[in-house]
Amino acid sequence: MASVSARGLAAADEFATVRRFFEAVMARTAEGGDVCDFTFGNPHEMPLPGLVAALRQSVEPLREDWFAYNPGQPEAREVIAGALSRELGLGFEPEDVTLTQGAFGAIALAFRLVMDAGAEVVIPVPGWFCYAPMLRAADLVPVRAPLDPERFDLDLAAIEAAITPRTRMVVVNSPHNPTGRIYPRAALEALAGLLEAASARIGSRIWLLSDEPYRRIRFDGNGFVSPAAVYPWTLIDYSYGKVLLAPGQRLGYLALSPLLPAAERAALREAFFSCQMALGWGFPDSVMQYAVPALEEVSIDIAALAARRERLLGALGAWGYRLTRPEGTFYLWGAAPGGDAVRFAEALAERGVLVMPGTLFERPGDFRISLTANAAMIERALPAFRALA
């Protein structure tokens, strides 16, 4: 008699490479020593004072129901709708926004809010390694569409080729993990046209999930356009875990494009609560909800990230590494010397430097560096990068 469900096993299978890597990193960092960890986007400096101050204030109860069931503070939803409206130039109302336990929670909700078992979802490659396992756990089918291999732009022909009569969603991630690419308005408009035509052709609406957790982490004054501004059937997921560099405190949201036709907008607003509750409650802790107004003003030091980017691009570039210059996110992406990212990552690990091999992104010749490592780690790591150039 089998024990684990088929969907549970399918999720685990999609995640197996990441899982093994994660456990190896845990084991390696547990050994101690001066490990330079450039793998997951985890903090390597003390938490932001603004975050800690907001938490200190939020844990002090002001009312009897301070820690009662809390399916989304109205004040928090208002603050977010206002900030999103200003940021994206769209008219979000508080009811368009539901608070979630980070982007993970928002994505899990989006997948179930508008799709049933068997639907196909187009995801980018390279791309975040949790889309596929999350889809399998929801009985949905990931369909890979490669990005343009040079610039990592959206490849409309690849997306078009991935669409079938069972397609119900396309995931767009901008700024893009792991390449740092931010898609321009023209590319998003072309995608919107493609999705409009494809929806008409297959007779079912294709939704767009805009995965935007790095939206506020951009370099060089780069702008940002959300797909929600050009395609009405867009759901936005967002996480405060990146900009606060505190993914252990879950806070994010799912938001409807205000351009959605009124009847569908009303139906989805109405469905938020029951779907989210039925998926496992899924609202952030009260402490995080009370902190939203304060946290809207807090961010990691993006200038410091940009400086680390310059330091690594400059040094590694001089030694012959071919790296992409990210427009946003806190990652560097490039080709592993020798063409075998696993071997390269192992050689670096022997020198105390941990990077993420592209196998985790289905690109075994590339690797990713997280700029959330601190400046001292970068300086300590440079000789290892040089030795393996």
Add this chain to the structure above:
Amino acid sequence: MASVSARGLAAADEFATVRRFFEAVMARTAEGGDVCDFTFGNPHEMPLPGLVAALRQSVEPLREDWFAYNPGQPEAREVIAGALSRELGLGFEPEDVTLTQGAFGAIALAFRLVMDAGAEVVIPVPGWFCYAPMLRAADLVPVRAPLDPERFDLDLAAIEAAITPRTRMVVVNSPHNPTGRIYPRAALEALAGLLEAASARIGSRIWLLSDEPYRRIRFDGNGFVSPAAVYPWTLIDYSYGKVLLAPGQRLGYLALSPLLPAAERAALREAFFSCQMALGWGFPDSVMQYAVPALEEVSIDIAALAARRERLLGALGAWGYRLTRPEGTFYLWGAAPGGDAVRFAEALAERGVLVMPGTLFERPGDFRISLTANAAMIERALPAFRALA
């Protein structure tokens, strides 16, 4: 073109009665005035000092990775495994326990960890009103099995009748919401025998989900036996939200019975992380995880709950109400005078007293009182109960 998924709509449909009631309560309490709210198990006194002290300590970062991705602090899992082992007389290891965002998260995980779409799950009536919508959201099928109508004991004949070749799980909730019944060992042993025989007969293992959020809220020195002690294929879900009366701060766990055969125990332990991540991360906030050792020692005042129970049972009993004497939980359950709980609840609401009509539990002749109301509310509410006796 439809917008909300069929499973989302099915979950909303199962929850519609509760949703309407919840919104009516919110509207009524927002009006202000001296409303006596006996509906949901929410706090009506200031949060426990022990909880606030633990939160104050947990928000102070001691390390750079204090708020990093946190899929379950080893220390927290050890504390829980130890406490569970002592409490239930079984040998839990930390790997048998995964931390979740309350019991909601644990139940959502359990449903997907061991079951695929189309499986049937037997749930008690009366019983918690979220089992059915949570099952629908997971593409599972709720099958109602009534409890014994007099004592609210498990009705083995009703459970047996509910089992089909598609049955994969039976939910047991003890202490039982809304009746306060605690099932004795003999009843659980009889159920275990039934499930063992039925599993053999249908050729598929039937799991038991033991929903135990009220496990530590018991009166009169009553003992507690977990189904995990008598049926190896038992998953335990637990929430700290009841004993701390702080459901807005999500903390709970899913635990495997240590009696599970070794191969299945190993397979489920291994599956926890990927399933939980793929379901939307679903680990509690770091602040709550750090607080586990302190929170294990904190509890609402159960003697005060017992005193409120006595006060209400005594007064209402003298006026002719027929109420069940709960062995645990913080609820009173009984027959609505006149036999129509909705009409009774509306008449009470006109007098500023809110109770939960049994329609939410598929028992339209009964009603529930939550003892989480404060003592002053109880005294203020007594004349209304008397007037409608």
